[in-house]
Each structure stands twice: as structure tokens, then as C-alpha cells.
Amino acid sequence: MNRIPVMIVEDDLRASYVLENTINQRTDFIVVAVCESLLEAELKAEAFEPELVMVDISLPDGNGIDLISRLKSKGLKSAFIMTTAERDTTTIEKAIQLGVMDYLVKPIRMSRVLQALDDYLDFKKRLNKNNKIDQQDIDALFRKNATSDNSRKTPKGIDENTLDKLTQYLETTDNRPFTAEDIGEAINLSRITARRYLEYLEAQGHVSMTLDYKTGGRPKQRYSKTV
Structure with a gap:
């Protein structure tokens, strides 16, 4: 299966790093371009023709909303996901x-990005299933699906038993920072899986994440329990 090409338009280093790292962990997607400005995004969109574009609203030389309008007017057949701190109606x-x-609100959470990617894949599958689709599929495409499982206490991709195991382990540790690798080794999870659960706990306010730039390479995500 060909991976879906993604372009990131983001001038914030941390947000761009989290997005690129998270998207490339998924075997269905690959980041083909990262842009820091509207002008750069227009040029790279033409060159790479991404199927999915993650767009910040506040850019050094313009507005992400305007960028989407420009790319659409040029005939770019991309889907767009906003990543922004803007919350006004x-x-x-x-x-x-x-x-x-x-529409993803900053600070970007890994679990929410993964959910957005899953939703996009589901959107594509429903459209590609047949030439015509039934009312249930149409309702799902327009976010009106009333048949979703409301009994789950956690979002898709977060197993309750694994989450309980992780939270119980964290209760036994001190307040020193730790990485996804540390958690994976402690409770027998892959680094990617451990990071997904840590991002979920961060979104819930149970842990906090900082980027360690003193690694000699790409910044490393370190987590701490919240007090």
C-alpha cells in the first residue's frame, strides 16, 4: 500500500516536530514536506502534491486560511487539517x-493527531467502498454517526487495561523525568505504543511533556508526573 503524502505548514519548532514524528510513525502516512511560511507552502504544494496538508493559521507571511483558499484555487486536490491555537468562532x-x-487546538497532542489520521483513513475507505453509499455511511462522513460505541471510557487506540497498567506503574515511581523508552521497558510496550499512552495522559493532565534539546541530535520528549 502506498503511503499517503502529507505536508506540514507550521512555523513553531515544537509543534512541527511533534506532528512530523507522530505522522511518520503511522505506516499509512509519510511527511513529504515541512514548511514554515505561506510562500514556501505554495511552492512545495506544487512540487510534492500532498494528499493531506496540516496547516497552522498564524504564519510569518500570512494566514493559513488564506493559504487553503489559494491552494484550492490552483486546483490542489488536498484534504486539510488545521493545527492552531486560534479558538474564536x-x-x-x-x-x-x-x-x-x-481542527486541532495547540498544544498538539499525539493521541489527537492519531485520531485525526484515523478519521481521514475512515473517510477515504467509506468513499472508496462503492460508487454509491448508504445513509449510514453518509451520516458518518458528515460526523452524524449515531452508532458509535459510547460505552468506551477511552478513545480508539487506548486500551483500558494497558492504561491501568501504566498509571499503576507511574504511581510507584518518583518525580524524575522519563521517556517513552523507559516506560516501554518497564511495562513491556513498544516505544511508539508507550508514547501514544503518554500523550493521552498528557492530554488528560496527568503528565507533562518537555523537549530536551541537549541530545546532540533531534530533541527528545521527556515526561514528568503532574503534581
Whole structure:
């Protein structure tokens, strides 16, 4: 299966790093371009023709909403996901009117990015299933699916038993920072899986994440228990 090409338009180092790292962990997706400005994004969109574009709203030389309009007017057949700290209703309304697939509020959480990617894959599968689709599939495409499992206490990709095992382990540790690798070794999880659960706990406010730039290479994610 060919991996879905993704372009990131983001001028914040931390947000860009988290996005690229998270997306490339998924075997269905691959980041083909990372841009820090509107002008750079226009040039790379033409060169790489990404199927999915992650767009920040506040860029050094313009607005992400305007970028989407420009790319669409040039005939780019991409899907768009907003990644921004903007929460005002006017901006959200404009994004919806442009047909944005999802809207992720900063600080970016790994678990939420993975959910957005899963939703996009589901969207593609439903559209590609047949030439015509039934009302249930149409409702799902328009986020009106009333048949979702409301009995789950955790989102898709987060197993309750594994989460309990992790939280119980954290209760036995001190307050020193730790990495996903540390957790994986302690409770027998892969690094990628451990990071997904840590990102979920971060989103819930149970741990906090900082980037360690003193690694001699790419920054390393370190987590700490919240007090």
C-alpha cells in the first residue's frame, strides 16, 4: 500500500516536530514536506502534491486560511487539517466553510493527531467502498454517526487495561523525568505504543511533556508526573 503524502505548514519548532514524528510513525502516512511560511507552502504544494496538508493559521507571511483558499484555487486536490491555537468562532466557521477535515487546538497532542489520521483513513475507505453509499455511511462522513460505541471510557487506540497498567506503574515511581523508552521497558510496550499512552495522559493532565534539546541530535520528549 502506498503511503499517503502529507505536508506540514507550521512555523513553531515544537509543534512541527511533534506532528512530523507522530505522522511518520503511522505506516499509512509519510511527511513529504515541512514548511514554515505561506510562500514556501505554495511552492512545495506544487512540487510534492500532498494528499493531506496540516496547516497552522498564524504564519510569518500570512494566514493559513488564506493559504487553503489559494491552494484550492490552483486546483490542489488536498484534504486539510488545521493545527492552531486560534479558538474564536469566526475562524472556526471559515475553516468549516473551506471544507477543513479536522481542527486541532495547540498544544498538539499525539493521541489527537492519531485520531485525526484515523478519521481521514475512515473517510477515504467509506468513499472508496462503492460508487454509491448508504445513509449510514453518509451520516458518518458528515460526523452524524449515531452508532458509535459510547460505552468506551477511552478513545480508539487506548486500551483500558494497558492504561491501568501504566498509571499503576507511574504511581510507584518518583518525580524524575522519563521517556517513552523507559516506560516501554518497564511495562513491556513498544516505544511508539508507550508514547501514544503518554500523550493521552498528557492530554488528560496527568503528565507533562518537555523537549530536551541537549541530545546532540533531534530533541527528545521527556515526561514528568503532574503534581
